[in-house]
Structures are given as C-alpha cells and as structure tokens.
Amino acid sequence: MGDDKPWALISEVGEQGLLEEAVDIMRQHFQIICHEDFLKNPQLHGPKIQAVFQWNACPAAEPSLLSFLPSLKVVSNGGVGIDHLDVPYINSLGVKVTNTPGVVSNATADIAMALLLASARTIVEGHKVSVDPTTRHLPQNLLGVEVTGSTLGIIGMGDIGYKIAQRSKGFDVKILYHNRRRRSVEDERAVGATYCKNVEDLLKESDFVVLAVNLSPETTGLISHRELSLMKPTATLVNISRGLVVDQDALVKALQSGVIRAAALDVTHPEPLPRDHPLLSLPNVLITPHVGTNTYATIRRMVQMMVDSALAAVKDQPVPNEVTVK
Template identity: 80%
Template sequence: MRYLNYYRCVTKLWAPAQTSRVFTVTSLHTSVQHLHQKKVMADDKPWALISEVGERGYLEEVTDIMKRHFRIVCYRDFLENARSHGPKIQALFVWNACPPAEPALLGSLPSLKVVSSGGVGIDHLDVPYINGLGVKVTNTPGVVSDATADMAMGLLLASARKIVEGHLVAVDPRTTHIPQSLMGVEVTGSTLGIIGMGHIGYKIAQRSKGFDMRILYHNRHRRSVEDEQAVGATYCEAMEDLLREADFVVLVVNLTPETTGLISHRELSLMKPSATLVNVSRGLVVDQDALVKALQTGAIRAAALDVTHPEPLPRDHPLLSLPNVLITPHVGTNTYATMRRMVERMVESAAAAVKGLPVPNEVTPK
C-alpha cells in the first residue's frame, strides 16, 4: 500500500512536467514556423531602391513605412553590387532628386515598374523618357502644401521684420543697445502678389488673409469666383500689373521651360523699390544675376529665398554676402508630419504600380 501511494504521488508530480515539456516543444515549433513565415513574407516583398537613411536621405522612422511593403536597398549598396541587385528592383523612390532617375541607372533596372518621387516638382525627371521604358512616374501633391505655405509666410515675415538680424543682435555679447537699422516694414494691410495660384499658392492666400493683406494673383488659368471671394483675391491677367503693385511678390510656380528665368531684369525693374521677392518654387525661376544687381542697386528692398540654383550656392556667390537677402536651404517641406505623409503617399503609389493596380498621383506628360 505504501508503494502504491508513492507511485501515485510520483505520477501526479510528473504529469505536469510532461505537459509543460510538450507545451514548450510545441511553442518552440510554432515560433520557428512563425519566423519562417515572416522570412518567406519578407522574401516575397518587391525590391525598392532608395537614396539612403540618415542625414542625406530618409529619417530612420519613415523607412519603416517602406519596409512594410518593400525590401529596400540603399543607393550606395546598390552601386557595390549593381549586377546582382539591378534585375530585382521594381520601384525607385526619389528623394531630393536622388537616386538620379537618369538613363544610366534606369538602364540597369530591367524590372522597374515605377519611379515614385517625393514632392510636387518633377523637373528632375524626364517623364516621357521614363514612360517610354514602360515605367510609371508618381509624385506627392497636396501633402506638401501646408508646410510650403507656412515656409513662404515665414520667409516673408522674417524678411519684413528682420527677425534673423534681430536674433544676431540679441545674442551678440557686444550688444549694448538696439540699432535703428532693425526697423522693418509693415506686413498687415500690405499688398501681396502671388505668382502661381495652385494648391500651395492658394494656401498662402488663406494665410495672408489673416494679416488683412490685399491679395493679387497671376496664374495660367483664373480660379473660380468662389475661390477668389473666399480669400479676397484679385486676378491679374498681366503679371506686370501685379509686379507694379505688390509689396511682396511670392513665386509658387512649377519649373517648366516657360517659367525658367520668369523673373529677370525687366520684371525686377517693374517692382517697387520697397518690394520684397519671396521664392519657394525653384531657383531657376529667377535670373540670379539679375536679382543680385537689383538688390545691390536698390531696385527692390529685399529677397527671401528657400530655393537657389545650384543648391547649395557656391560659397563665394554674391547672394550670400548681401545684407538684404535671407536664404534657407530648400526646407519648405521639412516637417516630421509632412515627411511622413510624403513617404506614405510614395509607398501607396509604388505598391499599386507594382501590383498592376490603378496608380494614385500618377504623373503623365502634358
């Protein structure tokens, strides 16, 4: 009887251990299967070529958006093994014109289905050529409008009220008084001229309404009466009329053969000597030699530029040494929220193209 009780006790203690062992083995097997499935899923993802991750490319956190749908390869790694990587790449993500979507690169990507570019401007892409290869082109309109409009107003205000100069005076250890040279010009109630009243231009008009500005605009096509009334904008069929009247001229046009050099000696000579030129479009829209002369001679009061050509300017370029110029390094879309939305839109369009579905935000030759 004593031995029987001993046997029952041992059996009772051993049973859970056996169950636990079976459970552990089963869990381990399940985990291995799960990891294998994840690897298979990762291997099944289409390949995409990007510029790089870090200071000169994408923020680490937004690459996670890409990795959900693509297996990404950085341009530097691609160049080290182009022969192996080239045939696998189905999507090319272009950020700040990199990687360069030029024939040399495109010719090494026989499986490429889409070039997805961040931002609105496509002047760095030869769309007809790319389409001729059977490859679609996409961009990210809309998502950059608020950030770019904010930047335009920021440049306008900073230039008008000499905010950067004031900061330098305030932090200078030699400062003992506030100089009269920090006297700015009035923004509230002034006249704003917007050249290019697309989505971004209209957002600028909405913001300037809050400053009780008189708004003039010039565009290829006149906007609806409802749009004009909503922001109190007046259409100028002739750009010259806008230039003569505006206290601030903001450029918000796409770079095309027609807009290259749009603002040159003649246009600057029509502006008020008290006027400020603000450019958030592309550097080549302005003849920079003409702008330097206008600023040096007092033909216009000041310029505030988020874009130049090239970018950055050579360190000895005269624009960099003029006291009436404010320059930022093409950062109009540089906010965390905007970058994330841009990448989401790029990925959405590229994934659709790879799957053969209708492609959002596809760019086609006009």
C-alpha cells in the first residue's frame, strides 16, 4: 500500500530540518526522501518526486534542483512568507506553490509580545543576575520601562498585526497602526486602534514599534537611518517580520548612539548572524533565533496544511492556499 503513495522531497529530519513528529504526518500520505539522500542519485529519484515540502526555505527551489524533477506538481512552503521563492518561474514549469496562511498568526503574535515584554522589563538581564554564581545581592538599578499605558505602533496590520493589537489591548496601551489598506471601522474599534496614514507619525509617537509586514521590494529597508531618527530615544523596535525589513547597519548605529532605547528581534539577515556581528554584543539588543512559529501545535497545523495542499495538487484537485503572483 505504501508503494502507492506519491513521493515528496524534504530537507532533512532533525535539528536542522523537520521534527520527526512533523515528518510522521507527511509519511501518512507521502513517501519521503531527504535532500541528502536525493543528491546521491538525482537521476534515479528525481522522476518520482511530485511534491517538495519546504521548511525554512530548504530545500531551495532553484533551477538546479527543479531540473531534476520532471514530475513535480507542487512546492508546499511551511510558513506565510514566500520571498525566497521565484513563484512566476516555478509556475512556468507547471508547478503550483502553496503556503500556510493564518495558522502561524497566533504563535507569531505571541512571540512579538514576548519580545516586547522581555525587552521592556529586562527579563534576560534579570535571569543572568539571578543564576550568576557570584551574585550576593540583587541590584536595585535593573530598571525597565512601563508597558501599561504606553503607545504601541504596529507597522503591518494583517492577521498577525491585528492579533498583536488584540493582545496589547489588555495592557491599556494606545495602539497606532500603519498599513497599505486601512482596516474597517469595526476592526479598529474592536482593538482600540488608530490608523496612521503616514508611517512617520506612528514612529514619532510610539514607545514600542512592532514590524509585522511581509518582505517585498517595498518593505525591504523599510526602517533605516531616517525612520530610526524619528523614533523616541526611549523607544524600542520589535521585528518579527523579516530581517531585511530593517537596515541593520543603521540599527546598530542607532542603538550605539542612543537614538532609540532598544531592539528586540526574532529575525535578522542573515540567520544566524556572523558571530562577530555588532548586534550580538550590544547590551540593548534581544535576539531570538526566528522562533515565531515554533510551537508544537503550530508546527503540526502547518505541516498538516502543507500536506493537504500538496495532496490536492498531486491529485489535480483545487489547491487550497495556492500562491499566485500577478
């Protein structure tokens, strides 16, 4: 019976790839081959592959790989962002592209709030003091900034941005947002958010600025020297979108010179940063390793959505969550 399952290519199983539990979900419907094994004999394995399951942009859907996959019907991407995929080129080969919208929103909004709170209340610094074997007394100068009653600016008010606003409402913050399209009056009222047509107004007024945009030519370098200079010197920048949305050289200078108070980042460019990158040594930076979607429940839902979309493509049925670029 297993021989009847279509074949799918993945990156690998384990720390650098997919969890075994996630691969088990795939194996219910597909015969799985890892990229390393595939490369041992691509001419043999290539014609069998009908689906590529991409996780953390791996395996890269580049012409050098796709040329070995004449039977490929779908590249199923784990996550919402598809900036690493040349969708028109892939579609020109008769191959569909899918992603996993919506399913990642809650976990990503949660990490945005976690970063904001941890940075504001110096959680990591406090932990280091608490576990340091040389600690004999607790410092009284480990001061953070108040979140309650502050002004939060959200740049990118899609599903994730809106969920950040929902969570923030419980902290009695003033919520400003900037988006390509204004949300409905009902949406704004539900979370108490005020629309800023100009991102400059949001930057000037906000104590915390959260970036929740997709990466695109328009958002690459969205926050650079000029934008950082508009922010309050007491403000914190939180980025849970993509590293390239922020000009990191400009961010380093702003943090070193006190143009802004702090930055909390779940994304950088590249990932991981070179070990000598100045962001890694600044005391007012908090960095997590792109773990916005990394919960067991979210990963299971993402993988199930990837499988459902890939199965539909393989069976020539209407494909849920297909990505098309106009």
